[in-house]
Amino acid sequence: MSSNTAPTTTAPRPANTERRIAYATTLAPITAGILAPLLNHDTAIALDLAYLPAAAFTTASAMDWIPHTTYQQLPAGDILHRHRFPAFLSTLATGVALGMGTFTGSQGADALLAGILDPLTTKGIVSLGWWATVALVPTKLRRILTSRKPRTARPTTTSAAIPAKPTTPPTPQTPEQQILHAWGQHISHPDTGSHRGQTLRLRTINAYRWQGTITAPIGTTVTVTKDAVSSVYRKPAEWIDIKTGAHAGEATITVNLQPPAELDTSTLAGAWRKWAARNGGVMAGTHLEEVQPDPNTGGEVARVIADDTLDALPTPNMRDLVGALRTNHLLLSYEPSTNPRTAVIRLMKENPLRAGTPFPGPKTLLPSEGGYFRIGRAVSGRPLRAQLLDPKLGARHLFVSGVTGSGKGGVLQLIALAAHLAGAVIIYADPKGSSNPAIEKMAAYTGLGEDGAMGALLLTEALVNHRINLTGQIKQKNFNPDVMPHVVFILDEASTLLGEKATHRKRATAAVGHIAKKGRSLGVSEVLANQLLQLAEIGGDSAIRDNIIGSGGVIMLRSDSSQRHLIDLPPGMQTINPADIPATWTGDDNGTLVYTDDIHIQDPESTFGLGYFMTTDGVCAMGRTYTLEDATEHIDENNVTEPFDWPDWDNRHNLVAALLAEDNEDLDSTTSTLFTGAEATPKKPASAKDKILNTLQDLADPLGIDTNYTHKDDIGRIAGVEGQTLANTLSQLVKTNEIHRGPDAGTYGLGPAPTTE
Numbered sequence: 001m002s003s004n005t006a007p008t009t010t011a012p013r014p015a016n017t018e019r020r021i022a023y024a025t026t027l028a029p030i031t032a033g034i035l036a037p038l039l040n041h042d043t044a045i046a047l048d049l050a051y052l053p054a055a056a057f058t059t060a061s062a063m064d065w066i067p068h069t070t071y072q073q074l075p076a077g078d079i080l081h082r083h084r085f086p087a088f089l090s091t092l093a094t095g096v097a098l099g100m101g102t103f104t105g106s107q108g109a110d111a112l113l114a115g116i117l118d119p120l121t122t123k124g125i126v127s128l129g130w131w132a133t134v135a136l137v138p139t140k141l142r143r144i145l146t147s148r149k150p151r152t153a154r155p156t157t158t159s160a161a162i163p164a165k166p167t168t169p170p171t172p173q174t175p176e177q178q179i180l181h182a183w184g185q186h187i188s189h190p191d192t193g194s195h196r197g198q199t200l201r202l203r204t205i206n207a208y209r210w211q212g213t214i215t216a217p218i219g220t221t222v223t224v225t226k227d228a229v230s231s232v233y234r235k236p237a238e239w240i241d242i243k244t245g246a247h248a249g250e251a252t253i254t255v256n257l258q259p260p261a262e263l264d265t266s267t268l269a270g271a272w273r274k275w276a277a278r279n280g281g282v283m284a285g286t287h288l289e290e291v292q293p294d295p296n297t298g299g300e301v302a303r304v305i306a307d308d309t310l311d312a313l314p315t316p317n318m319r320d321l322v323g324a325l326r327t328n329h330l331l332l333s334y335e336p337s338t339n340p341r342t343a344v345i346r347l348m349k350e351n352p353l354r355a356g357t358p359f360p361g362p363k364t365l366l367p368s369e370g371g372y373f374r375i376g377r378a379v380s381g382r383p384l385r386a387q388l389l390d391p392k393l394g395a396r397h398l399f400v401s402g403v404t405g406s407g408k409g410g411v412l413q414l415i416a417l418a419a420h421l422a423g424a425v426i427i428y429a430d431p432k433g434s435s436n437p438a439i440e441k442m443a444a445y446t447g448l449g450e451d452g453a454m455g456a457l458l459l460t461e462a463l464v465n466h467r468i469n470l471t472g473q474i475k476q477k478n479f480n481p482d483v484m485p486h487v488v489f490i491l492d493e494a495s496t497l498l499g500e501k502a503t504h505r506k507r508a509t510a511a512v513g514h515i516a517k518k519g520r521s522l523g524v525s526e527v528l529a530n531q532l533l534q535l536a537e538i539g540g541d542s543a544i545r546d547n548i549i550g551s552g553g554v555i556m557l558r559s560d561s562s563q564r565h566l567i568d569l570p571p572g573m574q575t576i577n578p579a580d581i582p583a584t585w586t587g588d589d590n591g592t593l594v595y596t597d598d599i600h601i602q603d604p605e606s607t608f609g610l611g612y613f614m615t616t617d618g619v620c621a622m623g624r625t626y627t628l629e630d631a632t633e634h635i636d637e638n639n640v641t642e643p644f645d646w647p648d649w650d651n652r653h654n655l656v657a658a659l660l661a662e663d664n665e666d667l668d669s670t671t672s673t674l675f676t677g678a679e680a681t682p683k684k685p686a687s688a689k690d691k692i693l694n695t696l697q698d699l700a701d702p703l704g705i706d707t708n709y710t711h712k713d714d715i716g717r718i719a720g721v722e723g724q725t726l727a728n729t730l731s732q733l734v735k736t737n738e739i740h741r742g743p744d745a746g747t748y749g750l751g752p753a754p755t756t757e
């Protein structure tokens with residue numbers, strides 16, 4: 001739909017009227033010249049007097065001094081206006097003829113009319129000038145004088161013409177015409193408009209609103225105001241929106257014909273505009289697009305877009321945004337996207353996560369081509385996915401944080417089940433004791449309690465060391481699951497081993513850091529769960545946090561607000577605050593102020609599993625894990641994968657015992673406060689180092705003169721230390737000069753290597 005300035009079509013006029021006026025205008029001077037000498041004195045004076053106002057009118061008309069409203073009042077005012085210049089010439093010539101005829105009689109009139117025949121005289125020159133003026137009149141009016149077609153007054157535009165006095169009802173018939181007419185009359189009209197020459201082109205019109213484009217004359221800008229439009233169309237100014245168009249001389253206009261949704265604060269659009277996006281508001285400089293109902297939540301969802309004045313959306317303080325939209329944290333979801341100018345806002349009536357999503361079955365945990373499995377649902381309905389093995393990059397790590405009861409165990413169980421179903425080896429360390437029996441059923445090795453968990457950790461580290469050697473030998477650069485199975489090491493309550501007061505802190509920190517660093521290409525994933533993300537809780541080693549979270553991401557369940565400052569949250573997600581998640585779904589602040597015994601208090605439902613999921617899947621969203629209290633029914637205990645690439649696996653229990661003993665020995669040498677006295681000292685198993693040194697001492701020359709060398713196989717057999725542990729311990733003892741290599745390959749002797757002089 002398009003139109004220019006309001007076409008104000010005048011009523012059809014009898015065709016001859018204009019022609020008659022043209023003839024009269026043309027013939028008036030000649031008629032005056034012929035008749036004037038014949039008039040008696042009184043008639044001549046009356047005619048002269050009548051001439052004066054007519055002359056004044058045509059002169060003023062020719063000079064454009066007469067207001068258009070005056071023409072509108074006159075019969076055939078539009079014709080008078082259109083032919084004002086020939087009318088002026090005709091009046092001029094008529095005045096001269098009238099003057100000559102009435103004041104000098106027939107002699108003067110003859111001289112004026114016939115003087116042209118004697119052009120070289122003064123009267124001839126005057127006559128020539130008069131005839132030239134007279135001749136100019138029909139020349140100007142020739143189109144009308146020669147026209148044979150009945151002529152109707154042509155439609156005119158208000159920017160160029162004067163609306164004629166209507167002879168038929170002038171009201172435009174269609175809504176479009178009415179809008180354009182009113183615009184042409186009151187806004188763009190070249191003489192009377194409030195914003196002259198600023199024309200309107202309509203684009204759309206319906207029962208709710210009309211929209212169009214305002215164009216200013218070249219070289220000027222659009223200055224039409226909402227107030228001006230409001231006054232013309234009798235609509236409140238806040239129903240009207242005027243925005244800059246493609247260039248300074250253009251603007252787009254929307255006039256709502258009924259209260260727009262943006263003004264109704266019970267809608268998302270209204271609340272956003274009035275409270276969130278207001279000047280100085282939490283989301284000033286933004287607007288909503290694609291606002292639509294959200295069947296999942298009974299509320300509304302929309303895209304938040306940065307206005308042209310902003311480069312990127314501001315990062316809202318969620319508390320402010322929740323307040324601005326008059327809602328609560330559990331009913332508002334704000335999801336930024338990778339595009340810094342857009343985000344998704346969801347204002348819910350009912351949080352669909354409250355009801356929880358029952359675990360849909362093992363197939364949801366099977367990895368996609370890219371290694372992603374589903375562990376829950378985001379508030380948008382999108383599945384929440386995590387990844388432990390990337391087909392190209394290798395193993396991924398994960399961090400799960402949340403206060404006690406927030407559902408970390410539930411997340412770990414789902415992750416373990418995904419690993420189990422995918423045929424991965426699970427090594428499970430649970431310092432709390434048996435807090436997740438289902439995971440134990442899936443694990444190839446489980447270490448319970450503090451020491452047990454430490455053993456599982458050291459076992460995983462030894463496996464990583466084995467794979468470092470193995471991949472070096474077979475020259476394998478990237479992880480290949482056909483050569484070695486994927487391993488998932490799960491450490492719950494990590495601070496028990498890594499926290500400031502943890503007994504095994506130093507050793508455990510080194511091991512966790514080592515696995516986090518080397519695990520990717522060796523196919524060993526590390527999944528840590530802890531209440532807090534603070535460095536003090538994870539060995540004081542930022543590399544651990546960075547390597548784990550930077551690898552597979554973090555799942556932040558309900559926690560305290562400081563946690564979000566500890567990691568680099570994805571762009572835009574600085575808004576999230578795990579402390580905003582309440583412990584229960586009922587937390588109505590608008591509840592009763594005064595309680596009596598008969599007031600029913602609803603039992604609260606836990607928000608376990610509810611949190612922010614920031615995994616490598618690219619979305620960072622509020623979501624909740626599937627409801628799965630116990631995974632046992634989905635576990636195949638006869639199908640628990642073991643690390644077939646590691647020969648020492650069969651000896652894992654001895655190995656763990658030796659590694660723990662070694663660690664305890666180190667602890668002993670540095671810690672004297674662990675035990676209160678000699679009587680209280682528990683008998684610890686000897687470490688591999690002790691066993692080897694004792695063996696070599698037993699085999700040494702009793703006189704201490706010669707050095708006896710023993711083959712490592714014999715040392716291992718006598719000391720009861722095997723495989724990798726034997727090799728590692730021997731090389732460690734050589735390094736510390738407690739033993740040295742013998743002249744024959746694979747033999748060792750006690751003490752530092754003898755000096756050769």
Ligand SMILES: Nc1ncnc2c1ncn2[C@@H]1O[C@H](COP(=O)(O)OP(=O)(O)OP(=O)(O)O)[C@@H](O)[C@H]1O
Pocket residue numbers: 402403404405406407408409410411435608609625626627628629
């Ligand atoms: N995904 C889930 N499905 C069903 N129930 C769950 C789920 N997650 C948690 N729960 C319920 O919430 C309770 C507490 O969860 P969970 O033990 O996982 O919390 P946590 O964060 O590990 O706590 P803690 O640190 O004290 O061990 C569970 O005993 C279980 O009843």
